Amino acid sequence: MKRIILLLLVVSFSTAAVAQYRSETKFGLRLGANYSTLETDLFEDPESRIGSSVTFFAEIPLGNTFALVPEIGFDALGVKEDAIEPQDGNMVDLKTNWMSAGLLGQINVTRFLYVNAGAKLAINVSENDDNDYYDGDAWATGGLGVRLTDGLSIDARYGYGITNIYEGNLAAQGFEAENRFYQLTISYRM
Numbered sequence: 281m282k283r284i285i286l287l288l289l290v291v292s293f294s295t296a297a298v299a300q301y302r303s304e305t306k307f308g309l310r311l312g313a314n315y316s317t318l319e320t321d322l323f324e325d326p327e328s329r330i331g332s333s334v335t336f337f338a339e340i341p342l343g344n345t346f347a348l349v350p351e352i353g354f355d356a357l358g359v360k361e362d363a364i365e366p367q368d369g370n371m372v373d374l375k376t377n378w379m380s381a382g383l384l385g386q387i388n389v390t391r392f393l394y395v396n397a398g399a400k401l402a403i404n405v406s407e408n409d410d411n412d413y414y415d416g417d418a419w420a421t422g423g424l425g426v427r428l429t430d431g432l433s434i435d436a437r438y439g440y441g442i443t444n445i446y447e448g449n450l451a452a453q454g455f456e457a458e459n460r461f462y463q464l465t466i467s468y469r470m
Contacts, residue, residue, distance in 0.1 A: 312463060313330055314357055315461060332354070355378045380403075381402075383399065436463070
């Protein structure tokens with residue numbers, strides 16, 4: 281009987297705590313730019329691309345110092361060159377656009393400064409000429425942010441693609457490429 285009462289108390293307190301945190305959940309929009317390149321052996325010294333980044337997110341606090349941040353967004357990545365013609369003669373578009381979703385952990389270092397890190401999965405929504413790109417990618421990402429006001433902040437991140445985005449003819453020839461990008465955004469929490 282004592283165990284049942286203890287279990288009911290734990291469940292009651294947990295439910296009340298989760299309800300409290302959910303009432304503090306904030307939703308927001310993050311707009312900014314990516315400075316991206318490809319880590320590739322297909323060609324040397326690619327010029328970095330500046331592309332847009334749009335992300336919708338929720339900030340779910342799990343205490344005073346930690347929050348979960350699920351995100352869904354769009355990122356323009358790749359390199360500045362429009363296309364390259366490898367030895368097989370098929371043109372390969374080097375600018376890619378990705379829809380991404382991920383989950384980050386956020387630690388509030390101070391009231392104004394926070395760090396975050398997590399993983400994202402992305403789907404290539406660019407035109408895939410000759411199926412030379414995988415349809416998906418996985419990124420590790422992390423960075424820091426500064427809260428300017430209760431709802432407005434600036435975020436700086438680094439994203440590291442962990443999968444080879446080439447397939448088809450390029451993969452058959454032994455070529456590899458991974459996305460790498462810096463991201464600078466302004467966030468607004470509602």
